[in-house]
Amino acid sequence: xxxxxxxxxxxxxxxxxxxxxxxxxxxxxxxxxxxxxxxxxxxxxxxxxxxxxxxxxxxxxxxxxxxxxxxxxxxxxxxxxxxxxxxxxxxxxxxxxxxxxxxxxxxxxxxxxxxxxxxxxxxxxxxxxxxxxxxxxxxxxxxxxxxxxxxxxxxxxxxxxxxxxxxxxxxxxxxxxxxxxxxxxxxxxxxxxxxxxxxxxxxxxxxxxxxxxxxxxxxxxxxxxxxxxxxxxxxxxxxxxxxxxxxxxxxxxxxxxxxxxxxxxxxxxxxxxxxxxxxxxxxxxxxxxxxxxxxxxxxxxxxxxxxxxxxxxxxxxxxxxxxxxxxxxxxxxxxxxxxxxxxxxxxxxxxxxxxxxxxxxxxxxxxxxxxxxxxxxxxxxxxxxxxxxxxxxxxxxxxxxxxxxxxxxxxxxxxxxxxxxxxxxxxxxxxxxxxxxxxxxxxxxxxxxxxxxxxxxxxxxxxxxxxxxxxxxxxxxxxxxxxxxxxxxxxxxxxxxxxxxxxxxxxxxxxxxxxxxxxxxxxxxxxxxxxxxxxxxxxxxxxxxxxxxxxxxxxxxxxxxxxxxxxxxxxxxxxxxxxxxxxxxxxxxxxxx
Amino acid sequence: xxxxxxxxxxxxxxxxxxxxxxxxxxxxxxxxxxxxxxxxxxxxxxxxxxxxxxxxxxxxxxxxxxxxxxxxxxxxxxxxxxxxxxxxxxxxxxxxxxxxxxxxxxxxxxxxxxxxxxxxxxxxxxxxxxxxxxxxxxxxxxxxxxxxxxxxxxxxxxxxxxxxxxxxxxxxxxx
Numbered sequence: 001x002x003x004x005x006x007x008x009x010x011x012x013x014x015x016x017x018x019x020x021x022x023x024x025x026x027x028x029x030x031x032x033x034x035x036x037x038x039x040x041x042x043x044x045x046x047x048x049x050x051x052x053x054x055x056x057x058x059x060x061x062x063x064x065x066x067x068x069x070x071x072x073x074x075x076x077x078x079x080x081x082x083x084x085x086x087x088x089x090x091x092x093x094x095x096x097x098x099x100x101x102x103x104x105x106x107x108x109x110x111x112x113x114x115x116x117x118x119x120x121x122x123x124x125x126x127x128x129x130x131x132x133x134x135x136x137x138x139x140x141x142x143x144x145x146x147x148x149x150x151x152x153x154x155x156x157x158x159x160x161x162x163x164x165x166x167x168x169x170x171x172x173x174x175x176x177x178x179x180x181x182x183x184x185x186x187x188x189x190x191x192x193x194x195x196x197x198x199x200x201x202x203x204x205x206x207x208x209x210x211x212x213x214x215x216x217x218x219x220x221x222x223x224x225x226x227x228x229x230x231x232x233x234x235x236x237x238x239x240x241x242x243x244x245x246x247x248x249x250x251x252x253x254x255x256x257x258x259x260x261x262x263x264x265x266x267x268x269x270x271x272x273x274x275x276x277x278x279x280x281x282x283x284x285x286x287x288x289x290x291x292x293x294x295x296x297x298x299x300x301x302x303x304x305x306x307x308x309x310x311x312x313x314x315x316x317x318x319x320x321x322x323x324x325x326x327x328x329x330x331x332x333x334x335x336x337x338x339x340x341x342x343x344x345x346x347x348x349x350x351x352x353x354x355x356x357x358x359x360x361x362x363x364x365x366x367x368x369x370x371x372x373x374x375x376x377x378x379x380x381x382x383x384x385x386x387x388x389x390x391x392x393x394x395x396x397x398x399x400x401x402x403x404x405x406x407x408x409x410x411x412x413x414x415x416x417x418x419x420x421x422x423x424x425x426x427x428x429x430x431x432x433x434x435x436x437x438x439x440x441x442x443x444x445x446x447x448x449x450x451x452x453x454x455x456x457x458x459x460x461x462x463x464x465x466x467x468x469x470x471x472x473x474x475x476x477x478x479x480x481x482x483x484x485x486x487x488x489x490x491x492x493x494x495x496x497x498x499x500x501x502x503x504x505x506x507x508x509x510x511x512x513x514x515x516x517x518x519x520x521x522x523x524x525x526x527x528x529x530x531x532x533x534x535x536x537x538x539x540x541x542x543x544x545x546x547x548x549x550x551x552x553x554x555x556x557x558x559x560x561x562x563x564x565x566x567x568x569x570x571x572x573x574x575x576x577x578x579x580x581x582x583x584x585x586x587x588x589x590x591x592x593x
Numbered sequence: 594x595x596x597x598x599x600x601x602x603x604x605x606x607x608x609x610x611x612x613x614x615x616x617x618x619x620x621x622x623x624x625x626x627x628x629x630x631x632x633x634x635x636x637x638x639x640x641x642x643x644x645x646x647x648x649x650x651x652x653x654x655x656x657x658x659x660x661x662x663x664x665x666x667x668x669x670x671x672x673x674x675x676x677x678x679x680x681x682x683x684x685x686x687x688x689x690x691x692x693x694x695x696x697x698x699x700x701x702x703x704x705x706x707x708x709x710x711x712x713x714x715x716x717x718x719x720x721x722x723x724x725x726x727x728x729x730x731x732x733x734x735x736x737x738x739x740x741x742x743x744x745x746x747x748x749x750x751x752x753x754x755x756x757x758x759x760x761x762x763x764x765x766x767x768x
Contacts, residue, residue: 021746025727026624027738030675037677040685047688051621056749056756058617059699060721061626066703068722214630235634 020050024057155179157194157202157212158454161318164190166206176324176453184211187223193318195456199230205315208256224255226314229269243296246272250290253314265293265309267316273304323585324453325577337377340576341551341567345372347589348550348569352542353393359527361514366391366400375404376554376566383520384564386428386552392540392592397533399475400525401428403552408515408522409477410559415485419499422487423551425559427476428524431580431587433547434535435469441571442547442584444470446492449582465492468534470584475526477513479559484511484524488532492584501532508532540592547571547587549580604644607653608637614654615661617694622665622682626724628672635664654691662686698756705755713748720745 019036022028028036039046157180167174168186180194187206194202198215208223218225219239227236227247234249243262245254250269256262264273266288273286275296286304288294294304349370357365371389375382385404392398411425423429433442444464450457457465472489486509488498502508511526530539540546554564567580569588580586608615615636619629639660640647647656662682669676677685692698709717719730727745731738 017746021742021749024621024624024749025742025745027727027742028675033675033677037681040677041681044688047685050685051689051693052753053749054621055617055694055698056702056752057624058619058621059613059694059702060717060749061620061724062613062616063699063702063706064718064722066700067706068718216634 016046016049020053024054156181157196159192160195160455161193163318165192166190182212191315191318200236201228203315220254220256222256224314226253226316244274262296264288266290323574323578323583325575326452338565342378343567343570344374345568346570346572347591348372348390350390350392350590350592353391357398359510359512359525361512361523361525363400363523372568374568376564384554388550396527396529398527399430402523404521405554406520407555407557409513410479411476412559415478415499419487419497422474422476422485423553424562426555427474427553429474429551431472431549433470434533434540435467436538436544440545440547440589442587444492444584446582466494467491471533475524484513486511542592544592546590547584548590549587601644604647605641608640611654613696613699614694615657618658618661619665623669628668632664632668636661658686658689701756701759702752705752716744717748
């Protein structure tokens with residue numbers, strides 16, 4: 001074929017050909033579609049011509065993979081082209097030479113196997129199907145290096161967890177919450193968990209290299225990966241150079257070892273594994289059930305070989321042991337201070353009451369409650385500060401605070417109208433866990449924690465967020481009604497907000513405020529029955545270490561807008577840029593004595 | 594080992610054997626690489642569900658193509674894309690030669706791709722290997738979309754001639 005650069009902008013052939021070519025380039029207008037439709041309806045010749053011209057287009061993608069390897073390279077580099085921002089990479093991974101480098105297969109053999117593979121794939125990718133499942137389309141939709149998706153929701157996959165992660169490409173850091181398109185993922189160490197948009201979870205161990213091809217397809221070049229299917233879904237296909245593994249609704253692991261050895265282990269459900277060694281017509285798909293493991297070798301006389309099932313051989317789950325920072329667009333220190341505070345204390349002693357506590361807005365009864373003291377910016381001259389105390393007995397949790405506030409007790413937030421905004425007009429918020437089995441640190445994240453980080457919580461994580469023994473207490477003084485207010489939100493901010501529960505009634509909470517004589521602060525004092533915290537049958541006891549965190553809010557002079565905010569009694573091991581109201585692990589220690 | 598319905602298994606084997614042709618068929622009717630595999634998944638599910646309707650010895654490819662053209666039509670309609678009416682698609686499907694896009698032609702086309710002159714190869718790689726659309730290719734190469742379309746059309750014609758030249762007359766699809 002001669003190189004005949006296009007110099008005239010005319011399509012070959014007649015009008016019908018032009019319409020068909022435009023159709024094949026997906027550039028036909030609605031009017032063009034109607035015109036082509038008319039020709040195809042009326043003319044058998046037109047229909048024949050359609051198939052003549054369409055064959056190359058229909059086969060083009062598969063043929064290109066056979067000719068040039070199954071992973072697209074950055075072809076623009078071969079000419080006088082400009083760079084393009086999507087789906088490009090610098091080296092042709094997946095090309096014959098690349099596969100040879102990975103596993104030592106000669107290039108010619110790779111191409112031969114690829115060509116042969118297309119022909120014989122129909123003989124090996126056979127499945128046993130008792131019922132409905134999804135067929136894995138096997139051509140492999142390689143589309144370039146995995147990278148941050150631009151703005152095309154939903155992404156194919158999201159990085160939902162990592163552990164000791166070291167990628168082999170610093171431009172692809174694989175941060176939690178990062179969106180990924182199809183393409184290659186390479187790890188030098190650690191592990192990464194990917195959640196696909198259909199709910200499939202893949203955990204890839206490093207060192208390893210995997211090509212994510214689609215919602216139901218990936219290719220494992222090296223290393224180990226565990227695939228976990230959502231309940232009721234099946235049909236994921238994880239291929240290696242020599243083996244295709246088709247899931248039938250399950251959790252399974254695949255290891256692509258040197259020498260094109262592939263190990264398959266099934267934790268749950270079943271898979272169908274097929275060797276794809278060229279020339280071995282005797283190979284037949286093998287069904288593996290939960291508790292079984294097998295090894296496929298290109299040189300094995302009898303595939304597969306049964307190998308030992310080892311429960312702990314693969315990493316099935318990555319522990320979520322660290323919080324994930326989240327900055328909503330703020331970088332300057334003042335904004336970060338306002339958002340996340342500057343906590344100085346990670347624990348508070350909760351003393352047992354020795355004498356009855358009178359709730360009168362005075363601290364006379366609190367001599368035995370050591371508490372904590374802190375200012376908003378850490379300086380002694382700061383006008384916003386707090387002296388916080390906690391005590392308990394068999395029936396109540398007691399909270400007291402002396403707050404330095406230039407505009408004390410001015411809140412205009414009406415609990416009958418805007419109870420959800422009680423914090424905003426000047427308030428103290430104390431979040432407590434009374435879950436004695438859980439102890440400290442507490443575990444549970446709000447829905448917003450996951451959504452902001454583009455993480456899909458597991459069923460277990462959702463259950464943790466529903467913990468009835470977490471309570472978010474907001475205490476403020478409503479100036480207009482002269483009412484000490486209290487709202488309680490359960491779990492990690494799930495369900496209905498309770499507003500002034502049983503106020504003024506037997507068994508209800510009691511609260512009192514008093515303004516400092518100099519008008520620059522106030523004292524609040526509350527007694528909250530364990531009953532309102534869902535633990536009256538099993539309240540905290542001396543020796544318990546449970547979770548709590550404090551927030552103090554300062555408002556404008558009319559008690560309407562939140563002006564400043566501080567956080568105390570915080571778990572300092574957690575990243576600072578996490579809102580304490582959305583992650584219980586950030587709460588500090590409440591040491592009951 | 595499970596004990597699947599032998600007839601269903603046989604039908605699924607036929608699907609797998611012809612999946613390359615069916616994928617090409619999908620792409621010919623709807624040249625959208627991103628959608629083709631999804632449509633083919635749907636086709637497989639339908640083929641499996643309706644396996645009992647297929648009679649051994651009859652023309653599997655024609656049966657599967659009929660299912661495929663309906664699935665493509667549904668998918669295009671859902672995607673709100675202008676689409677050829679079902680009756681015309683049916684006629685078009687019926688006119689598709691039995692050997693159209695078969696494996697031998699695929700392998701030959703792959704060899705022909707390697708014979709392309711550099712500039713045509715660059716275009717074809719961008720279109721079919723990188724799966725860029727003609728407008729993306731135009732942007733990439735600093736050309737007009739029309740010139741890219743023209744060049745691609747010429748490349749397809751040249752490739753088709755190459756395939757036919759390298760196959761014996763008996764290997765050509767009967768038309």
